Amino acid sequence: MAGLRRDPLSNHWVILAPERKRKPNVANRKKTSPAPESTHPLCPFCPGNEHFTNPSIYQNSGDSKNWQVRVFANKVPALRIEGSLEKKGEGMYDYINGIGAHELIVNSNYHAISLAQIPLQNFQNLLSAYQMRIKDLYNDHRLLSFQIFHNHGIETGAFYDHSLSQIIASPALPQPANQLIGSMRDHFLQKQRCLVCDILRENQDSRKRIVLENDDFLVFAPYASRFPFELQLTPKWHQHDFALLPENKLNALAQIFQESLIRLHYALDNPSFQFFIHSTPNPHRLSMLEKGESLPIFFHWYIEIIPRLQSAVGIDTLNGTYINPYLPEEIAPFLKNINIMEHYLPK
Ligand SMILES: [Zn+2]
Numbered sequence: 001m002a003g004l005r006r007d008p009l010s011n012h013w014v015i016l017a018p019e020r021k022r023k024p025n026v027a028n029r030k031k032t033s034p035a036p037e038s039t040h041p042l043c044p045f046c047p048g049n050e051h052f053t054n055p056s057i058y059q060n061s062g063d064s065k066n067w068q069v070r071v072f073a074n075k076v077p078a079l080r081i082e083g084s085l086e087k088k089g090e091g092m093y094d095y096i097n098g099i100g101a102h103e104l105i106v107n108s109n110y111h112a113i114s115l116a117q118i119p120l121q122n123f124q125n126l127l128s129a130y131q132m133r134i135k136d137l138y139n140d141h142r143l144l145s146f147q148i149f150h151n152h153g154i155e156t157g158a159f160y161d162h163s164l165s166q167i168i169a170s171p172a173l174p175q176p177a178n179q180l181i182g183s184m185r186d187h188f189l190q191k192q193r194c195l196v197c198d199i200l201r202e203n204q205d206s207r208k209r210i211v212l213e214n215d216d217f218l219v220f221a222p223y224a225s226r227f228p229f230e231l232q233l234t235p236k237w238h239q240h241d242f243a244l245l246p247e248n249k250l251n252a253l254a255q256i257f258q259e260s261l262i263r264l265h266y267a268l269d270n271p272s273f274q275f276f277i278h279s280t281p282n283p284h285r286l287s288m289l290e291k292g293e294s295l296p297i298f299f300h301w302y303i304e305i306i307p308r309l310q311s312a313v314g315i316d317t318l319n320g321t322y323i324n325p326y327l328p329e330e331i332a333p334f335l336k337n338i339n340i341m342e343h344y345l346p347k
């Protein structure tokens with residue numbers, strides 16, 4: 001029977017309606033992933049073609065041709081770092097000029113390869129590149145929020161075959177980030193406990209929605225999942241800033257993160273998906289958001305992974321109502337028990 005569940009982080013309601021369940025439409029998908037090509041002569045993101053893009057801001061190797069991960073400013077940026085910040089009212093509306101940063105990250109030196117398929121060390125270098133860029137952008141005190149995300153597959157609007165991530169640093173705080181901070185702050189004010197630590201404890205106690213776990217991280221299907229096969233990856237100890245994750249934990253994160261993507265890859269036959277890292281706003285700008293409580297105490301970073309299954313069955317309305325026919329309590333054991341041949345696991 002259908003029921004409504006509320007997500008304590010984003011405050012959305014989802015209607016979980018298992019009777020609407022039908023098989024995700026994978027009929028038109030490629031049955032196997034495209035064979036990874038090492039390079040493509042015309043791809044601007046392949047090694048050797050760096051001159052097609054803006055110069056590197058960061059690459060994981062000093063050798064100009066031997067990098068695995070490379071970052072540069074988007075040629076057609078949504079926001080630009082040059083200039084000075086201008087805020088004004090336009091009638092009753094608020095306006096900020098387009099100051100910010102919009103960076104592209106080439107996730108791998110391999111062309112047309114999914115993050116489920118790259119070497120584990122490459123995945124770890126990618127996470128490390130996110131950290132480096134965010135820490136550098138923190139130094140620009142005009143910037144308030146940082147969005148780190150990746151889109152894979154046509155259902156997410158990903159345009160290129162070469163796997164990319166993006167960082168958008170903005171002087172404004174998007175509404176979902178504002179909601180998230182508010183939920184965590186209110187929970188802390190009421191209970192003197194971190195909301196995400198409470199969610200972790202609940203999931204570890206019930207064990208019904210856990211997909212993967214290691215000493216430091218937990219991956220689970222959220223109680224109020226908006227989309228089929230949605231996952232949340234969370235550090236098991238309290239930490240507010242993804243950029244502060246110590247280097248000796250990055251390998252454990254890369255391992256469990258990539259295994260989550262591999263399990264989705266095999267369960268859903270290379271699905272389109274997105275992930276998004278929810279972490280602290282600029283540490284130099286926290287006082288305006290804290291309202292008397294220290295953000296590092298009440299905020300806890302996590303990663304949201306969302307497969308986008310075309311016509312798959314979920315409904316997402318513009319007013320924030322979602323209908324999901326897949327119970328997270330069914331998704332979690334399915335993904336956990338899916339038989340993945342040993343050689344596909346992260347290495
Ligand atoms: Zn390429």
Ligand SMILES: [Zn+2]
Pocket residue numbers: 194195196197198237238239299300
């Ligand atoms: Zn916490």
